[in-house]
Amino acid sequence: MSFLLILLVAVLIVFGIPDIRRSLISRPVFRIFKRILPPMSVTEREAMEAGDVWWDGELFSGQPDWFSLLATKPPTFSADEQAFIDGPLEQLLAMLDDFEITQHQRDLPSEVWDFLRKHKFFAMIIGKEYEGLDFSAAANSYIVTRIATRSLSVAVTVMVPNSLGPGELLTHYGTQEQKKRWLPALARGEELPCFALTGPEAGSDAGSIPDRGILCRDVFEGQEVLGIRLTWSKRYITLAPVASVLGLAFKLEDPEGLLGDKRDIGITCALIPTSHPGVVIGDRHWPLNQAFMNGTTSGSDVFIPADWIIGGIDYAGKGWRMLVECLSAGRGISLPALATATGHNAQRFTGAYAYVRQQFGLPIGKFEGVQEAMARIGGLNYSIESTRRLTVTALCEGYSPSVITAMTKYHMTEMGRHVMNDALDIHAGKGIQMGPLNYLASGYQGIPISITVEGANILTRNLMIFGQGATRCHPYVLKEMEAAANEDEEQGLREFDALLLKHIGFACGNAFSAFWHGLSGARFANAPVGGETIRYYQQLSRMSRALALCADVSMLTLGGELKRKEMISARLGDVLSHLYMGSAVLKRFEDDGRQQADLPFVHYAMAHHLHGIGQAFSGFFQNFSKPWLGRLLKFLVFPFGNHYQRPADEHARTIAEAMMTPGITRERHTFLSYWREDETDVTGHMELAFLAMHELEPVYKRLKKAQKAGELASDLAGEVLVEQALENGLIDSEEAAQLTRCERLRMRAIAVDSFAPEPIQQGRFEPRDVV
Template sequence: MSILLLIIIAIAVVLGVPDFRKQLVTRPVFRVFKRILPPMSTTEREAMEAGDVWWDAELFKGKPDWRQLHNYPKPSLNDEERAFLDNQVETLLAMLDDYSIVHEQKDLPQDVWDYLKKEGFFALIIPKSFGGREFSAIANSTIVSKIASRSLSAAVTVMVPNSLGPGELLMHYGTQQQKERWLPTLADGRDVPCFALTGPEAGSDAGSIPDLGIVCKGEFEGKETLGIMLNWNKRYITLAPVATVLGLAFKLRDPDGLMGDQEDLGITCALIPTDHPGVETGRRHNPLALAFMNGPTTGKDVFIPLDWIIGGPDYAGRGWRMLVECLSAGRGISLPALSAASGHLAAKMTSAYAYVRRQFGMSIGRFEGIQEPLARIGAFAYSLEAHRRMTAGAIDLNISPSVITAISKYHMTEMARKVVDDAMDIHAGKGIQMGPLNYLGNAYMGIPISITVEGANILTRNLMIFGQGATRCHPYVFAEMEAAANPDEGEGLNQFDGLLVKHVAYAAGNFTRAVWQGITGARFNASPVAGETSRYYRDLTRMSTGLAVVSDMAMLVLGGELKRREMISARLGDILSHLYMASATLKRFEEDGHQVSDLPFVHYCLQHHLHAIGVAFDGFFANFSNPILSTILKRIIFPWGIRYKAPKDKVATQICSSMLKPGVLRERLSHLCYVGAGEDDATGVMERAFVAMFESQSLEKRLGNAQRAGRLPKRIPFAELIEHAFAAKLIDDKEAAQLREAEALRYHAIQVDSFNEMGATQSPAVPFNADAA
């Protein structure tokens, strides 16, 4: 007993007396930490430091404050933004013929271009003081989503000037002179912007761009001027073929020391008129089945003055930090908007089609084989919209959450891909025959573009989400890395010592909670709400604690090797991502007023996210480099096994029941899907057929009962059945007319396009003639 007491006293002295602790514990740990610390390039450091942490930090620390989540304000449109959506956006959507845009004109019509410029669609983020609309992030996102439900080509055209580009960069970093010169003309459409970053040798690895600028003296406007001689070769640049002003990222060198002592200044951004001598634009790429302007730009020996650098000469070499910060915001608005639009479109049109399309004498939506993907469409549409709202809302709080926007970019585009795939499977032949009647084909073809742009999805998942999250979201690791990198080792050791004590206490607390929550199944975790969703808060807290424990262990054991163990890193990133998406879903349910009708969607989403978290944990444990430690961690976090299951069939059936009838819930689920009012508009025809058939269901049931009773013939076309029922006086004139109209709409809605020859005038399908019937 005395020996044990002496050991405890010795440990207390070592840990409690700073000088002893530093010499016996901190210094050895500090040396090991510096040795295993992964090398970090300048661009990686700038990317790491750019942006903010937000709810992701709460999820990463192992003990999220759910009341803080609920206290974040609900994103909403102001009166001006709502009026723009109800008027200008609706007018624009009625002008768009997406089939003609993509397959005939290969461009937006001139009247559409003129309308976009005149009404300020390219100036959504530009301040009113410069002639812009100065809309919120949620308004920007909502507008792009609504347009994307009609035409991805038009949505991308609107999206890019309001995302990463000259306008965004000028607002944040431009000199006053640059703002006054460019922002008013960008706002009213006299200038069209593009931004050139990607090239043949630098895609997702944008930090390796070879495009070069050399500081030198040259002639500009007849005078010798200190400037930059530029050479570049860029591709995949949206709006480049029609741009009048080019934002350009390049590496800047000053070999003659004309700007100072530093030769390699780093990545720099400049703004160049496209009619400037040596600038080449105009050629186009052909991005799958979309028709937005996208193309290459090159420049050879292009001389520009130094004050064309965005922010002026003082911002030479600071371009990467600028780009990362702005790209973070763009990822949180643009691509989530496109992905959410896929959910709105697929949910509304596929539910209608599943009701309208008949096989074996009944709507295909009644078959369980159809209900499985249809339920997934509805649940993912709910989750996508929740994710879009929460992420855009963060940006409106003046937060630029770099990890969350990376999560949004990857997971929302992947969810959109699954949603559209499911919609195509249900639509079958109607989905693959292109023409004015196909509202889904271009959305399907556009998905790979979202997957590819603004950081390819493979890179985003494997390197960015956890790669940034492990350092930025962890309460101590980034500060420890900075202490280890301090050139003054004594000062760095002092900093590290204080952080190490806190880190050990933090890790011990998470470990203890993980053990308790594993044994009890999180039953005693706190929840901010009562009712059916309360258990999800408890489970998510448990998984947050588990993530904190395994993240610390992975960084401790693998150190710098974790950066190269991309599959391990990706699985940890998946856990963080699904924690965030589940949080967004729960927040939406709270914000929408606990609608009981929404519960099946919430249950499906949370069961899906928790199951995905379980799969990611299982993959981590199975592949971690230390099998003994892996087994111990699994037994701590999941002592009774990983028991999260995929969503239940019963929940899927409940979702489909809601989606297959008109009503408030279905409208709330798909409110950003544009439904055309034109007589032959594909979305309008499908929706009207759906409503008409639903309203006629009691009459159809009457006819079906009469068939089963032998009063009406069986297995005849429905049009003939209507006439037999009318002749037998089972329905009156008004009811017969209602059924004829519903059947005519149904027949019109299920048609596909055909052509005399490819590219020639459409040969119309033979319509169902209600009067003749």
Template sequence: MTLMFLLIIAVVVIFAVKDIRRQLITRPAFEFMKRVLPPLSQTEREAMEAGNVWWDGELFRGSPDWNQLHSYPANRLTDEEKAFLDGPVETLLAMIDDHAIVDSKDLPEAIWQHLRSEKYFALIIPKQYGGLEFSAYANSTIVSRIATRSISVAVTVMVPNSLGPGELLSHYGTQAQKERWLPALADGTEIPCFALTGPTAGSDAGAIPDEGIVCRQEFEGEQVLGVRLTWDKRYITLAPVATVLGLAFKMRDPDSLLGNEAEIGITCALIPTSHPGVEAGNRHNPLGMAFMNGTTRGQDVFIPLDWIIGGVDYAGKGWPMLVECLSAGRGISLPALATATGHLATRSTSAYCAVRSQFGVNIGEFEGVQEALGRIAGNTYILEAARKLTLTAIDSNQKPSVVTAIAKYHMTELGRSVINDAMDIQAGKGIQLGPNNYLAHAYIASPVSITVEGANILTRNLMIFGQGATRCHPYVLAEMEAVADPDAEAGLNRFDSLLMSHLVFSGRNALVSLGHGLTGARFADKPVAGPTAQYYQQLSRLSANLAIVTDLAMLTLGGDLKRREMISARLGDVLSQLYLGSAVLRNYEMDGRQQSDLPLVEYAMAQCLYEAAQALSETLRNFPNRPVAWLSRILTQPLGNHFHRPSDAQAKAVVKAVSQPGCTRERVSHLCHLQESDAGAVALVERAFLAQHAARAVQKTLKQAQRSGKLPRGLAHDALLAAALEQDLITEAQVELMNTAATLCRQAIDVDEFADL
């Protein structure tokens, strides 16, 4: 007992007396951190500084403030944005024939003119320059709704409102540049593209070989200071039709014409495509889609310095400019396409399941089909929830680079899963191309979203946890800065304070994590009562798990964690699923806790919790330091991993919710908007679905009559109706109802055939 008392006193003295603590704890830890903490490169530092921390920071702390999540403003469209959706967008949707567009490999001139005149390329340009200045939520909703009709048209609208000259000029352009270019971009006089990716530098934008040398040369009759550019870019959307080229290049000043720095760095410039030496190049063929995508090149093309976006003061600042704009655009454009795919798949597949019959029953009654349809609807609910939460951040003037990386990776992957399931269910209807096919182009285009704005493999393995662990952790970035301080003594003083806070933080998370594991998180805070309360508690548990495992991983692996991509990717998956689960719960609250939506919420939360816990288990199973892995397992899953995929009952409840007309089905597929006069294939299968639903009572009467022996089995449709009518089992009006449903169902399941292929 005396020995224990003395040990406690010794520990208290060591930590409480600053000089002793600095010698025995802080200084050794300071030297250790210098060796193990991953160093920040200049590009990494600029990427960190370009973004900021939002809800992802709460999830990394181990104790999310759920009231803060609920305090984020709901997504709302202004009257002007609603009018645009109800007017120009409705007009555009009626103009789209996606089969003809893809077949011709271009948009019809009437659609091009409509896009220009109605300012679709100016959704983000400020009103003072003639733009619409819509919110990110409106931007996303417009793109999503178009994408349910045509991916090619949606991408054409999406790209100028994502990373491009319009956004870069709005944020960084000189006043003269804004006045020269923004009005012309807004009214469609100028069509922009932005050239970043090259043959040897895709996701590694910092490695672009394209070069600009500062020099003097004649321009418009006089010698001026400028840049001589050479570039070779590919995968540039709108490049084949663009009139103005945004260009990223590495700027060099070997003759010190601007100062003493020979390597100025990545710079962005704006160049008319009519400028001498600019080569538009040829078109690519991205999986047969019709949107314009191609190459651009230039050899020794001279431009004056004032063509640099932001002027000469922004020379060398292109990387943080691009990262900041990408972090916003990445959260709008590709998630919009993925969500549109989900809405299209949910509406069309739930309808198809009701109109297509096999073995005498609707295919929606087969449990195998229900399993896939449950995934479609459940994942679509996650997609819509994540879309809204991410757009809330962007519309609140946040630049959450980790959150938008999560959205880009996981939403495009969910979109791929949804369209795969839809194709499996609709089978022959899904694979036969033609005007009656509404799934194939979304299916074909899915890998495009997976690939662009940073390939998904790199987004998952390098960005989400790679940035999140440093940027979102409450202490690590500050500790790294303290360790790197040139003034070692000042750095040691800062590090001492940070280390003590970090130790308290880690100790608290270890105890909370263990406590939640032993109690099933039953005593964790919850901001609501009712059926969703348990999900907040389980997310809090997994947040504490992530916090302590992250600390142990960074402590034991240090800089090697950056190269352990499989480990960091799985930890990123934990963070991502916590984010998606948060989005689901917030969406349920924002929609007013609709009881009919609860099956979708329960399915989605079971999926998110299972994926997070599974990623954590796989991390620990593969963790190279086995003693640390065992300790982590005790702290996070002391009684094992008891999270499971959604149950069969949950899948069936989801299918029931989306297999009948009503508000739940509308909410989970509202972006797939159908006009009253719509003659398209999705509208046709929807009308067949509604007709089939209206005829259910008659169908039930006929089946009961067959079971009782009043009507013979095996009769063809017309003969069965005639026999039932003769026995007064149904009326003439009901016969007409059944015939209408049968006709529409046949039209809905028909596929195209061609005589001239």
């Protein structure tokens, strides 16, 4: 007892008296911290400092404030936005024939280009003072997603000028002269922009851009001016083949010291008319059979005046910071919109097909093997749409959360990939035969586009999510890094000492809380609601504590090595991501008024995310570089074992049935899908067949009963079925007319396109009429 008392007094003295604490604790830890501090390049540091922290910071804190999250109002559309959605957007969708666009024209029709320009689809992010639409992130996301349910090529064409590009960069950083010169022309569609960043040897590593600009003086328009002599070669540049203005990222050098002593100025962005002498555009790539304009641009020894730098000469060398700040918002809208379109379409039309397509006398959606795949589509689509909404909410609140948008981009596009694979599996032959009736093929081909652009998914998962999240979202690490980098070491030590004391308390609190939650199953954790979702809030709070604990231990023991231990850090990033997506699911359920019909989808999605967290932690513990420490962390987090299970079969069956049932739930879950009431339409033919079969469900049941009783042959379909049923008195003349129409729609819905052989050999697809 006396020993414990002496020990307690010693601890209080060491930690309670600042001079003793700094001498015995803080100074040695400070030196260790400076030694293990991950070395960062300029581009890494600027990326780390860019953007904001929002709900991701709460999840990293170990104590997420659920009341604050649920109190955040979901965004709504302004009157102008709603009018645009109801008017020009719907008119555009009715114009689009994706098979014609991708297979025949391999470009947008001229009338579509003209419509996009006239109605300012390229100007959603440009302010009204410059004749733009000035739409919110919510409207931008909605519009691009809805277009993508009809044509990925058109969606990409619209989304790029409204994401990272000249319009965004000019709005935030352009001089007044640049804004007046370019923004109204961009808004009116008189100018079409592209932005060139990626080159043959510079993709993820922007610091390795080989494109060079040399500051010099030369003659421009008859006068000697300060300018830049540029040489560049870029690829994968969307809209480059048709752009009239080129945004260009390059490394600027000042060998003559025209701006001062610094010779390597750094990454810089400039705006160049493509008509300028020496600018080369026109060549196209062909991105996986899609028709959006994507290609190369180059130039050799091209002179431009220095005031073409975006923001003017004062922004020379600030290009990378500008890019990452703008990219974080665009990344949360553009590619997630394509993934959302995949989810909505897959759920709506796979559900319809699974009901219309029958085998062994039953809709294929009644078979449990098919239901398992359908449930993944419905459950993941619920998560996809929930994540889209929460991320858009952050953007509409004025945040530019770089970690959240990275998580959103990576996981939504990956879930979109899984959803599309399941949809193709269920559709089988109908999904793989190209033609005007195939509503999956173009989207399937476009999935890798979402996976690779705006940060390839492997890079995003392994380097960005936890790499930025561990530093930006942690309540103390970034401040400690700044203290360690202080040139005044004593001042840095004092700052570090104050932070370290708080950090120790934070870490100890997380360790004890994680273990207590593990022992109690988190049943005493706070939750903002009751009912069937209360346990999910408690489990997410528990895993938030576990993440904070494991992140601290990882950074402490691995230091700079953690950046290279990508498999370890990526698993912690997966935990953070599933926490975020689980939060999005719960918030959507509350925002939608706790719809009871949504509960199976919520249960499925939450089981999926908790199981994902459990799997990520299992891999983390198993492969931690210090095995004994991995085992200790596993015991603290899961003292009775990891019991997170995959979604239950009962929820899978309920989701599959909901997908095959017309009504408000199906409409709410697939409201972004576009279809036209036309039986020759790419999606209309399936929707009309689905609805007609449900309307005649009593008639079909009567005929099935007659077939089982031997009163009607079991192998009849189409007009023959109608004739035999009418002859046998099983239906009346009015029902015969309805059944004739329904059978025509049903046979068209399960049909696939075939083509005349000769035109195909000439690159022209002429589909036979499907009867």
